[in-house]
Amino acid sequence: MKFSLLLSISKSLLLARWSQTLVAAIGVTFSIAMFITLLSFMTGLNDLLDGLILNRTPHVRLYNEIQASKVQPIDYYAKYKNHYNFVSSVKPKNERLEIYNNAAIINTLKKDSRVLGIAPKITAQVFYNVGAIDLTGVINGIDVEAENKLFFFSNYVTAGNYIDLKNTPNSIILGKGAAEKMLTNIGDVIQVTTTKGERMQLKVVGYFQSGLQDLDKVQSYASIKTTQKLLGESNSYITDIQVKLNDINIAPATAIEYKNLFNVESIDIKTANSQFETGSFVRSLISYAVGITLLIVAGFGIYNILNMMIYDKMDSIAILKATGFSGRDVNIIFIVIALSIGIFGGTLGLIFGFGFSALIDQIPFNTASLPTIKTYPINYNPKFYIIGAVFSLITTYMAGYFPSRKASKIDPVIIIRGK
Amino acid sequence: MSKLIIETKNISKFFHDPMTMQVLKDINMNVTQGEFVSVIGRSGCGKSTLLYILSTMDTDYDGELFIDGVSMKKRKESELALIRNEKIGFVFQFHYLLNEFNVLKNVMLPGLKLGKYSNKEVEARAYEKLKILGIENEALKMPNQLSGGQKQRVAIARSLINDPLIIMGDEPTGNLDKKNGDIVFNIFQELSSVYNQALLIVTHDNEFASKTNRIIEMEDGKII
Ligand SMILES: Nc1ncnc2c1ncn2[C@@H]1O[C@H](COP(=O)(O)OP(=O)(O)OP(=O)(O)O)[C@@H](O)[C@H]1O
Numbered sequence: 136m137k138f139s140l141l142l143s144i145s146k147s148l149l150l151a152r153w154s155q156t157l158v159a160a161i162g163v164t165f166s167i168a169m170f171i172t173l174l175s176f177m178t179g180l181n182d183l184l185d186g187l188i189l190n191r192t193p194h195v196r197l198y199n200e201i202q203a204s205k206v207q208p209i210d211y212y213a214k215y216k217n218h219y220n221f222v223s224s225v226k227p228k229n230e231r232l233e234i235y236n237n238a239a240i241i242n243t244l245k246k247d248s249r250v251l252g253i254a255p256k257i258t259a260q261v262f263y264n265v266g267a268i269d270l271t272g273v274i275n276g277i278d279v280e281a282e283n284k285l286f287f288f289s290n291y292v293t294a295g296n297y298i299d300l301k302n303t304p305n306s307i308i309l310g311k312g313a314a315e316k317m318l319t320n321i322g323d324v325i326q327v328t329t330t331k332g333e334r335m336q337l338k339v340v341g342y343f344q345s346g347l348q349d350l351d352k353v354q355s356y357a358s359i360k361t362t363q364k365l366l367g368e369s370n371s372y373i374t375d376i377q378v379k380l381n382d383i384n385i386a387p388a389t390a391i392e393y394k395n396l397f398n399v400e401s402i403d404i405k406t407a408n409s410q411f412e413t414g415s416f417v418r419s420l421i422s423y424a425v426g427i428t429l430l431i432v433a434g435f436g437i438y439n440i441l442n443m444m445i446y447d448k449m450d451s452i453a454i455l456k457a458t459g460f461s462g463r464d465v466n467i468i469f470i471v472i473a474l475s476i477g478i479f480g481g482t483l484g485l486i487f488g489f490g491f492s493a494l495i496d497q498i499p500f501n502t503a504s505l506p507t508i509k510t511y512p513i514n515y516n517p518k519f520y521i522i523g524a525v526f527s528l529i530t531t532y533m534a535g536y537f538p539s540r541k542a543s544k545i546d547p548v549i550i551i552r553g554k
Numbered sequence: 555m556s557k558l559i560i561e562t563k564n565i566s567k568f569f570h571d572p573m574t575m576q577v578l579k580d581i582n583m584n585v586t587q588g589e590f591v592s593v594i595g596r597s598g599c600g601k602s603t604l605l606y607i608l609s610t611m612d613t614d615y616d617g618e619l620f621i622d623g624v625s626m627k628k629r630k631e632s633e634l635a636l637i638r639n640e641k642i643g644f645v646f647q648f649h650y651l652l653n654e655f656n657v658l659k660n661v662m663l664p665g666l667k668l669g670k671y672s673n674k675e676v677e678a679r680a681y682e683k684l685k686i687l688g689i690e691n692e693a694l695k696m697p698n699q700l701s702g703g704q705k706q707r708v709a710i711a712r713s714l715i716n717d718p719l720i721i722m723g724d725e726p727t728g729n730l731d732k733k734n735g736d737i738v739f740n741i742f743q744e745l746s747s748v749y750n751q752a753l754l755i756v757t758h759d760n761e762f763a764s765k766t767n768r769i770i771e772m773e774d775g776k777i778i
C-alpha cells in the first residue's frame with residue numbers, strides 16, 4: 136500500500152515531464168535495439184563463417200603421411216648411443232597412404248561414446264583430361280551417406296542430386312570451378328588419369344560448390360568404391376578416417392589419444408583452424424563493446440534527465456519531506472522513475488531489436504562463394520535479449536542511483552528558506 | 555492544566571557560515587493543547603529558524619525539544635519524518651502545493667503516507683477538510699488553476715488531513731492581500747475555537763497576533 140503510493144507519485148512526476156522522459160526512454164530503446172541487432176547479425180555472420188569451415192571439417196582426422204622415418208638404423212646401435220649422429224639426404228621409403236587395419240579402427244571408434252559419427256575417405260591425386268590438356272585435381276572418395284549426415288554434403292551440391300553419386304556406378308560430382316574449366320555438363324562423361332597412369336571414364340552427376348573457390352577448381356567427389364577402383368586398390372583401402380565428436384572442445388586431447396592408440400597421424404579441428412576461433416572471438420568482442428558503449432551513453436542520458444528533473448522538483452521534494460515523506464521514500468520515488476524509463480525503453484528496444492534483426496534476415500545476400508545462403512545471416516540467440524534486458528536495468532539503476540541519492544538528501548529547510 | 559504538545563529546553567542554534575553566530579539563545583517555551591499562539595519579532599530575529607527546529611526539519615541545534623512529551627534528540631531521519639507526518643501540520647508562506655497532482659490528491663498525500671485509513675477514507679476526510687475551508691468545489695482542479703488565497707487554504711487543508719497535534723505556520727498570510735489574509739486568519743481562529751486545534755503561527759502582522767491566545771515576542775534570538 137505504501138509502495139503503491141510511492142509508485143503513483145513516481146508516475147505523476149514522470150508523466151508531468153513525459154516528453155523529456157520519452158527522450159530518455161528512446162535513448163535506451165535505441166541502444167538496446169542496436170545492441171540486439173548488432174550482436175544477432177555479428178554472431179550470425181560468425182556462425183556462417185565458422186560453419187564454412189567447421190561444418191565441413193572433421194573434429195579429428197586420422198591419416199597416414201609419407202615422411203622419412205624419425206629413427207634411423209644408427210640410432211639403434213649401442214656404441215653410438217651417446218653421440219650426435221648426422222645422416223643427410225634421408226628419403227621416405229615407399230610407403231602407402233593407406234590406414235592399415237582401418238576396419239578394426241572404425242569398429243573401435245564406433246563404440247567410443249564420445250564419437251558422434253565416422254566417415255571414411257580416400258584422397259586420390261588425379262589429372263582431369265580435357266582434350267590434350269591435363270588439369271591437376273583431387274578426387275575425394277567418400278561414403279556418401281555418412282558424409283552427408285556429418286558434413287552436410289548435399290548442401291554444397293548445387294546441381295544434380297548428391298545421392299546419385301552412390302547409386303550411379305563410376306560417377307563423379309565435379310567442383311564447380313573444375314567443371315567450368317572442362318566445359319562439361321551434367322550427364323557428360325569425363326576421363327581422369329591417376330598418378331600411376333591408370334585411366335578411367337567417369338560420369339558427371341552433379342556440381343559441388345564449397346564457397347572456397349580455389350578448392351572448387353581442384354576438388355571432386357566420387358564414392359569410395361569408384362575411387363578404390365580408380366586407384367586399383369582393394370575394397371579395404373582407405374586413407375582418412377574422419378571423426379565427428381559430440382563435444383568439439385575435447386578434439387585436441389582426443390586426437391592425441393587416437394594417434395597413440397592407433398599409431399597413425401592425427402589432426403584436430405582446433406589446431407587446424409585456430410585462426411577462425413580468434414576471428415570469431417574478436418568480432419564478438421567488438422560487438423559487445425559497441426553495444427555496451429551505446430547502453431552506457433543511454434545511461435548518461437537518463438542520468439542527465441533525472442538530474443534535471445530533481446533540480447526542477449526541488450520544491451516538491453521539500454514539500455514531500457516537510458509533510459512526512461522520508462529520504463528513503465524520495466529515493467525510491469526517483470529510482471522507480473529511472474527503472475520505469477529503463478523497463479519501458481528496454482522492452483521497446485528488445486522488440487525493435489528483434490524487428491531489425493528480422494528485417495536484416497530478409498535482405499537478400501547472394502554470393503557465389505556461399506551457395507546455401509540466400510539472405511543475411513542472423514542468430515536469434517535468446518542470450519542477447521537476456522543480456523540486453525539485464526543490462527538496460529543495470530544501467531538505468533546506476534544512472535538513477537546518484538540523482539536519487541541526491542534527491543533523498545535534499546534539506547527541505549534550505550529550499551523553503553530559499554523562497 | 556492541559557497537555558503540553560511542544561516544550562523546549564534551552565534551545566540554541568548557531569550558524570557557522572560565513573562566520574559563527576548565535577541565532578537562537580536558550581529558548582524555553584511551550585504550547586499546550588488547543589492553544590493558538592503567535593510568534594512575532596523583527597525581521598532576522600530567528601522566528602523561522604525556531605519554527606524549523608520545532609517542526610523537526612532542522613536537527614542541528616543544542617538543547618532539547620519535546621513533542622507530545624517525547625524527546626526529539628538522536629532520532630533517525632525516518633522517525634522524524636513519521637512524527638512530522640502524524641503530529642505536525644505545516645503551512646508555508648508560499649503555498650507549496652505539488653503541481654503534478656490535483657487539489658484533492660495534494661490534500662490526501664500525507665494521509666496516504668500515514669496509511670492509517672484506507673484510500674477511500676482518506677479521500678472522504680480530504681473532502682471534509684476542504685469543506686471546512688470552503689473550497690470543496692475546487693477539489694478536482696490543478697493547483698495552478700487556483701488563486702493565491704485558495705492555494706493557501708488547500709495547504710491548510712493538507713496540514714489538517716492527519717488530525718495533527720499542532721499546526722505550524724511561517725507567515726502563512728504574508729503573501730496574501732488583506733481580504734484573503736483575513737479569511738485565512740478566521741479559519742485558524744475557527745480551528746482553534748471549534749476544533750480545539752493547537753496552532754503556532756509566525757507573523758509580522760501585529761493585528762493578527764493580538765487576536766491570538768498568546769503572543770511570543772522574540773528579539774535577537776531570545777524570547778522577551
Ligand atoms: N543558512 C543560514 N546561514 C547563516 N545564517 C542564516 C541562515 N539562515 C538564517 N540565517 C540568519 O539567521 C537569522 C535568523 O533568520 P530567520 O530566517 O530565522 O529570521 P526571521 O525571524 O524568520 O526573519 P523574517 O521575519 O525576515 O522571516 C538571520 O540573521 C539570518 O541572516
Ligand SMILES: [Mg+2]
Nearest residue numbers: 601602603724
Ligand atoms: Mg522568517
